[in-house]
């Protein structure tokens with residue numbers, strides 16, 4: 247059960263301002279997969295995009311990150327698989343603990359490649375590789391040095407089934423990944439991310455570029471996938487968060503404003519800012 | 530080409546109203562002038578290409594169709610003063626093959642046979658049976674036509690010899706060998722540089738390195754030519770000497786190596802542009818799967834930019850095939866039908882420049898041969914361009 251006890255006063259109507267008040271650590275009763283602790287993030291230009299984030303990630307649950315554009319959702323999400331390491335001079339502060347091993351995901355001593363093998367990511371725009379459907383899904387195994395054809399065959403099929411794409415492509419595995427529709431491409435990217443059995447799956451607005459039917463399929467898929475993998479999803483679509491997320495985090499200006507069970511956030515937010523955002527008064 | 534011209538694009542905007550009609554007269558004139566300039570610029574390259582092909586064809590067609598008159602002289606017989614025609618084996622109007630007997634002579638010192646120095650039709654014989662002729666005097670005219678067979682089957686190129694030969698293969702072999710040596714250097718080195726520049730080096734280092742790399746392509750080729758001849762060639766002679774291989778001062782190896790250095794920037798710079806044009810999501814997608822930088826570069830970025838990389842290779846090949854100065858200086862200019870890079874040989878372009886430097890009469894077959902060779906050069910380049918086009922079509926990026 248989560249609660250946040252921030253009560254900064256807000257001038258109703260106009261967009262509220264946060265002045266970096268300390269955010270208490272939300273507590274939940276579910277078992278945890280990860281725990282973000284006093285997390286700050288600085289981009290290479292010195293801009294601090296995240297301020298003192300404290301947030302639990304429940305094991306085998308869906309956690310949604312919501313908030314107005316530019317509030318730092320993608321920045322936070324991309325910290326879980328160390329995408330920021332791709333660009334020099336980006337800086338993390340604080341800890342993101344991966345459980346049960348109790349290792350710090352953003353610790354400089356950890357190899358980002360090791361982390362990306364355990365934390366997979368699906369992007370906003372479908373980004374298949376210029377390869378066949380089969381090779382797209384097998385990519386993660388191949389970069390891990392896997393060469394056993396039978397094993398790869400098995401994993402590719404399992405991943406494509408897991409991404410609800412198998413029946414549509416099983417006769418065309420040699421066709422280019424680009425030959426698929428946008429929604430199919432996105433499910434191909436999900437299959438690609440699943441093929442290596444990740445512990446956490448990150449989604450950054452995975453349905454923003456898709457039609458309603460493809461969106462519904464991906465949403466069903468996310469709910470199905472949480473049986474085997476912990477999911478963190480960024481979304482701009484409130485209904486989507488309400489439909490698929492178990493926990494929701496509302497962020498604003500690089501801060502975590504409120505974190506709670508999804509139904510709690512949507513029916514009875516404890517922070518007036520959350521309520522204002524959910525009712526469309528800003529953002 | 531034509532889709533660059535505004536004329537074709539405006540046809541699509543006629544839905545609703547024509548933008549060009551909305552301004553005043555002056556504006557319309559201005560638009561018209563700009564449109565005209567764009568159109569001329571757009572089609573000029575097509576016009577120039579067609580013009581070049583027309584010029585080449587206008588000399589190549591006569592090369593194969595206008596016969597050349599060959600004169601044959603009476604033979605020399607040791608000890609004789611004059612010769613008497615004893616028999617005309619091939620009278621005027623008959624066709625003879627090269628080497629076939631034409632006229633038989635007798636003399637006190639012995640008999641002799643005059644053979645055709647070229648195939649063709651006997652045009653004229655200055656004498657008949659019983660005529661006494663002096664030695665080494667013009668006796669027979671043969672109307673000789675260069676055939677496609679002479680051009681494509683013969684393996685010697687010697688258009689200015691008394692007995693001219695037009696075997697283009699001896700030049701094509703030189704062009705292919707030097708080009709292959711150059712590509713052997715430029716493609717691996719250029720591609721590795723491209724990968725390194727796009728994936729490994731710091732952006733500010735790249736900003737300095739890339740222009741300096743491009744300078745390599747700006748060095749005058751005559752400088753490269755002497756570099757190949759005076760520095761690379763002796764070094765290669767020494768290196769090969771250690772393996773017991775002797776090589777002359779003129780050789781295709783040094784010319785090809787230096788040509789390879791010259792075309793590295795074409796490969797590297799354009800391939801790097803193509804690799805960096807790959808969308809950031811694809812690159813991040815690869816890293817997000819746990820791929821290393823090498824894996825990302827080789828398994829994702831290179832396949833994703835294959836069409837651009839192919840273009841870079843094709844441009845480099847075209848540049849190598851047409852390169853003249855380096856090969857003319859360093860590879861020797863003696864046509865030589867061989868693919869052995871340690872040999873000296875002439876390329877098509879070197880043979881053209883060599884023939885042009887002499888003073889060939891403009892009406893001669895030897896002069897027209899230059900254009901036939903030039904057309905071959907163009908066809909080879911065209912071949913690579915078409916091959917590149919097909920590869921690009923096959924691997925067109927779909928992102």
Ligand SMILES: Nc1ncnc2c1ncn2[C@@H]1O[C@H](COP(=O)(O)OP(=O)(O)OP(=O)(O)O)[C@@H](O)[C@H]1O
Nearest residue numbers: 289290291293295314315316317318319320321322
């Ligand atoms: N590479 C960067 N360098 C500097 N600042 C950046 C960089 N990328 C993002 N930012 C800034 O960091 C803040 C958070 O960006 P982020 O992309 O995380 O927002 P977001 O919540 O994902 O927004 P959206 O909903 O539009 O995707 C923004 O103010 C943005 O301008």
Ligand SMILES: [Mg+2]
Nearest residue numbers: 319320321450
């Ligand atoms: Mg974002």
